[in-house]
Amino acid sequence: MRVLFVCLGNICRSPTVEGVFRDIARREFPRLTVTADSAGTANYHVGEPPDRRAIAAARRRGYDLSMLRAREVDGSDFTEFDLLLAMDGDNLAALRARAPSEATARIGLFLQYAPDARRTDVPDPYYGAADGFDLVVDLAESGARGLLSALASYSSRAGSRPRSAPPPPNEEGVEDQTT
Ligand code: 4NP
Numbered sequence: 001m002r003v004l005f006v007c008l009g010n011i012c013r014s015p016t017v018e019g020v021f022r023d024i025a026r027r028e029f030p031r032l033t034v035t036a037d038s039a040g041t042a043n044y045h046v047g048e049p050p051d052r053r054a055i056a057a058a059r060r061r062g063y064d065l066s067m068l069r070a071r072e073v074d075g076s077d078f079t080e081f082d083l084l085l086a087m088d089g090d091n092l093a094a095l096r097a098r099a100p101s102e103a104t105a106r107i108g109l110f111l112q113y114a115p116d117a118r119r120t121d122v123p124d125p126y127y128g129a130a131d132g133f134d135l136v137v138d139l140a141e142s143g144a145r146g147l148l149s150a151l152a153s154y155s156s157r158a159g160s161r162p163r164s165a166p167p168p169p170n171e172e173g174v175e176d177q178t179t
């Protein structure tokens with residue numbers, strides 16, 4: 001199972017989710033075979049490490065993001081990954097608009113896997129206050145645990161190497177939740 005987390009710049013939200021998801025997968029779901037990456041729908045920060053505020057917020061919670069580097073979403077991502085999960089509705093729309101005709105990946109919102117968060121979007125912390133980065137880590141942990149639980153129950157039903165991504169808990173989105 002290959003999962004790509006997608007935000008705008010790939011320096012705040014999606015690298016935080018990538019780092020948190022990887023650590024929780026390794027520690028809490030050691031039998032699950034899953035790989036994670038992240039990318040941005042914009043190219044403003046390609047090649048850069050995550051924003052220093054994102055690195056600091058993650059480090060306070062025990063996650064190291066310092067080795068990650070930003071990249072832009074590429075057409076091949078739509079076939080290389082099983083699941084593309086956007087951090088907000090704008091990035092979801094951007095992904096859908098860029099999907100090539102041969103795309104095989106499922107595309108959805110990351111927070112569909114964290115229904116208790118009662119949000120559809122991970123708020124963009126880039127221009128906001130420092131505590132916005134702590135909220136990103138909170139939401140990353142909730143969504144990562146929800147997604148990993150969904151992947152674990154899917155893979156135990158389908159065998160250890162499922163051929164397609166599991167549907168999000170709610171295929172139609174989470175319109176009944178506040179943002
Ligand atoms: P991200 O945050 O999409 O979570 O990485 C942003 C990073 C950079 C910019 C906007 C959002 N920017 O405008 O440069």
